[in-house]
Amino acid sequence: MEIINLEVDFLVVGGGTAGCMAAVKAKQKSPDSSILVLEKANIRRSGAIAMGMDGVNTAVIPGNSTPEQYVREITIANDGILDQSAVHKTGLLGFDVIQELEEWGVKFQKDNEGKYDLKQVHRVGKYVLPMPEGKDLKKILSRQVKRNKIKVINRVMATSVLTQNGRAIGITGLDVRSGDMYVIKSKAILLCTGACGRLGLPASGYLYGTYENPTNAGDGYSMAYQAGAKLSNIECFQINPLIKDYNGPACAYVASPFGAYTANASGNRFISCDYWSGQMMLEVWRELNSGQGPVHLKMYHLDESTISEIETILFDNERPSRERFHAGRGENYRRDGVEMNISEIGLCSGHSASGVQVDEFMRTSIPGLYAAGDMANVPHNYMIGAFVSGRVAAEHAMDYIKDIDHGDVDSDFINTERERLLAPLNNPNGIPHTQVEYKLRRFVNDYLQPPKSPKNMKIGLEKFIDYKNVLDELGARDPHELMRCIEIHFIRDCAEMAAKASLYRTESRWGLYHYRLDFPNRNDEEWMCNTIIKKSLDNNEMTIFKEDLKPYLFDVNLNEEKYDVSVA
């Protein structure tokens, strides 16, 4: 197993939504620079939009909404904890992105007059734009990467960020097929490895049957943390309403503009707004625990043509197996509701609000290191936010690298890292990765799943710290299994951060995402701030502290503009 050394100007880690856009924008801005995309899978079909997308959740289209309205909406939806200037970027540049995607061949739903057919799902304002023909989105993106002659290395996962005097200078990686190690020097690095989707264990018990794309195991969260970057509000979990026994959303988001809604066992509506938020999840959780469940997505009251239209969108994009899943159970939307339950917990800024701390240019707290997409803390950013943040990071990075030389890699670090990475291969009869991961994620469910209780979280934190010893006993028989072992290290780091941050914020906020039984109320006086996790570079300990929010761009009175989702 060799060591392969490379040197580039700009390295994009993760060729998903944000990564592909970032690479294209970097090349457009600086055609002579060498740009490399490193992808754990294959960019043609990787990441959250691997099988396409059925709609844009955050389309700020002139004439329908303004960037300012969008920022206000997200400020309220996220209980005031955000950097408005970063969210504003999504509002300002999202329409540009939509138009550019259209030029590339992506189709968005239009009405009879050729105008974007936006739907209202949010509290105010129309931001949801259906994509009934969105199944080839990822193929279209990867084609653009190819057309721009950008170098891509598939099947290599990044394993750590290299730093020198506090600056990011490259990464190490592992070829998941050959086991070769990569040492890549780069003047700037963009991490966009998606959510931490394998934190909790799904109700099905399947390790990879997660809501999120299962290749996204929190790699970027962990690598950024280990390099010394700040992460913020990790206690704000991602929890989604899922189809029971199926690893995909019920899609009230898609169906509600057609008249569908989330209903309890009596068929009655119990939430007033299908916009995904912790508040909405709290309503679902309360209903499920009040004896009024199970809850379901109700479409059976709609007429035939409406149901057929919804089916066309839901069965052809994103999760094409959905049709077969229902057929296998003899279910029909004309007669049956789509039974829902609550997903496993994860970390994700796209749907929620936790991640690597970034500013409006997607700079992390480490010079030369950028983060974009689901792993960068720009609340409720979803797909358009991933495109925008990838673009913003890339364009900024291409300016940053102008006056920068490559750093020097510490060969001692590389030797130690190689030993660490390859250790499970020297122990082929060690504990299989499936067992280690299953147990770790079961602990996450047992001790961190909201509502959160202090004793549980403390036990969880101790277990996650102790679990470091178990990782030493991991065994791998080939590079693929080695990849799984390394992912467990990432997941463990995320679990420790999640427990630590959840214990630290002694209030409840973001609905179910951070609902503490011992502090059930929001406490703006003490907690209208970011909580920051950072590795101490002195003793390698995990530190946590408060940091002020950046001043708002737009004044929002959170008490008056309540995000009221209950109809009780």
Ligand SMILES: Cc1cc2nc3c(=O)[nH]c(=O)nc-3n(C[C@H](O)[C@H](O)[C@H](O)COP(=O)(O)OP(=O)(O)OC[C@H]3O[C@@H](n4cnc5c(N)ncnc54)[C@H](O)[C@@H]3O)c2cc1C
């Ligand atoms: C089920 C589901 C439904 C959704 N529905 C909608 C919707 O309807 N509308 C909407 O607007 N948004 C939706 N979203 C959100 C949207 O898809 C995401 O916010 C967005 O795609 C995230 O982009 P990203 O680039 O951060 O991550 P991804 O697109 O997931 O890309 C991450 C990439 O990093 C790679 N990677 C991971 N680790 C490593 C590593 N160590 N080294 C190298 N590569 C690595 C992965 O293989 C992947 O290709 C949905 C998301 C999901 C999961």
